[in-house]
Amino acid sequence: MNWSAWEHFLDTQPAFRQRQLNHAVFQELVTDWSAVSVLPLKERQWLEVNCPLDINYTLSGQDADPAQKARITLRDGLIIETVVIHHETGRQTVCLSSQAGCPLGCAFCQTGQQGFRRNLKAGEIVEQALLWQRLLAPQGKHIHNLVFMGMGEPLLNLxxxxRAIEWLHNSMALDIGWRHIAISTVGLRPQLKDLLNYGEQIKIAWSLHAPSDNLRNKLMPVNHHHSLMALKPIFRDYVVRTNRRLMVEYLLLDHFNDSLEEAEELAIFLADFPKNLLLINLLNYNPGVGNFYPSSGSAREAFAVFLEKRGYKVTTRLSLGQDILGACGQLSW
Ligand code: SF4
Known part of the structure; x- marks a missing residue:
């Protein structure tokens, strides 16, 4: 969707017509302006040319699978990917991309290894969620959660x-609650402060992946410029000031960062945070990039138990979507 054209057009319309148009796009999920009969023909034709609703995509995975991936071809031919996770609870989480590619080059990440093409427009981000809504609605399902954990670093396109999340939250659009929207970031100054000062109650996740700068430098080149020690006070101030929970993402890599010594280092590194406001999310590595291997089940268990004994709340995220190359770190263009 051409976001600017759409916004401009809406601004020219009276309030009742704006509601009708949003209802058509986000609730009726029309894919063609010709179906919006409340609009005069001339305006439908203008929208068809300037703000087309069709989305060019291919789908991997079936409705009954735990995860599905869509490869969307943008108007300029670039390809981005987005994933939906179908939880056993019946809820759906959509993983959104914020960039075509990523310039940060994390060693474990397919997207990062492929390089960077460009930032996505807000409309191209909204479009990913809109596509899933169109695919879910016929099954009586809808999106419950949105997470920015797809391609790209959201702070580089903040x-x-x-703009996209404000639209997706809008009650006239997808009406996703603020607490059901999460942004995951490696942490970049100064944009990080802008994000953490954002007034709405979105969830924040810090992609940590190592307990020390020495180790993180080997995984994530960005750490040379935005070190853990420089970022920690900013995240800590946010947690203390807002009393909101911070998710800490930690990708467990066999014999790289998954020993009990590293668990101890992590416990010490995080000791400055109020423990009740931290959630450590241990991620499984999805093979494909770099000379890494997933941690063994026993190492993962031992790592989690160690942190729990130190008083931290720990979850282990299931790795869904490996078979469709749609799991964490596997998205590509
Ligand atoms: S993990 Fe995230 S920040 Fe790192 S290269 Fe991949 S997309 Fe970029």
């Missing part, structure tokens, strides 16, 4: 990410 203005468009914020």
């Amino acid at each position: 203005a468009e990410v914020i």
Whole structure:
């Protein structure tokens, strides 16, 4: 969707017509302006040319699978990917991309290894969620959660990410509650402060992946410029000031960062945070990039138990979507 054209057009319309148009796009999920009969023909034709609703995509995975991936071809031919996770509870989480590719080059990440093409427009982010809504609705399902954990680093495209989430939250659009929207970031100054000062109650996840700068430097080149020690006070101030929970993402890599010594280092590194406001999310590595291997089940268990004994709340995220190359770190263009 051409976001600017759409916004411009809406601004020219009276309030009742704006509601009708949003209802058509986000509730009726029309894919063609010709179906919006409340609009005069001339305006439908203008929208068809300037703000087309069709989305060019291919789908991997079936409705009954735990995860599905869509490869969307943008208007300029670039390809991005987005994933939906079908939880056993019947809820759906959609993983959104914020960039085509990513310039940060994390060693474990397919997207990062492929390089960077460009930032996505807000409309191209909204479009990913809109596509899933169109695919879920006929099954009587809808999106419950949105997470920015797809392609790209959201802080490198923060203005468009914020525009997109404000639209997705809008009650006239997808009406996703703020607490059901999460942004995951490696942490970049100064944009991090802008994100953490954002007034709405979105969830924040810090992609940590190592307990020390020494180790993180080997995984994530960005750490040379935005070190753990520099970022920690910013995240800690956020947690203390807002009393909101911070998710800490930690990708467990066999014999790289998954020993009990590293668990101890992590416990010490995080000791400055109020423990009740931290959630450590241990991720499984999805093979494909770099000379890494997933941690063994026993190492994962021992790592989690160690942290829990130190008083931290720990979850182990199931790795869904490996078979469709749609799991964490596997998205590509
Ligand atoms: S893990 Fe995230 S920040 Fe790192 S290269 Fe991949 S997409 Fe970029």
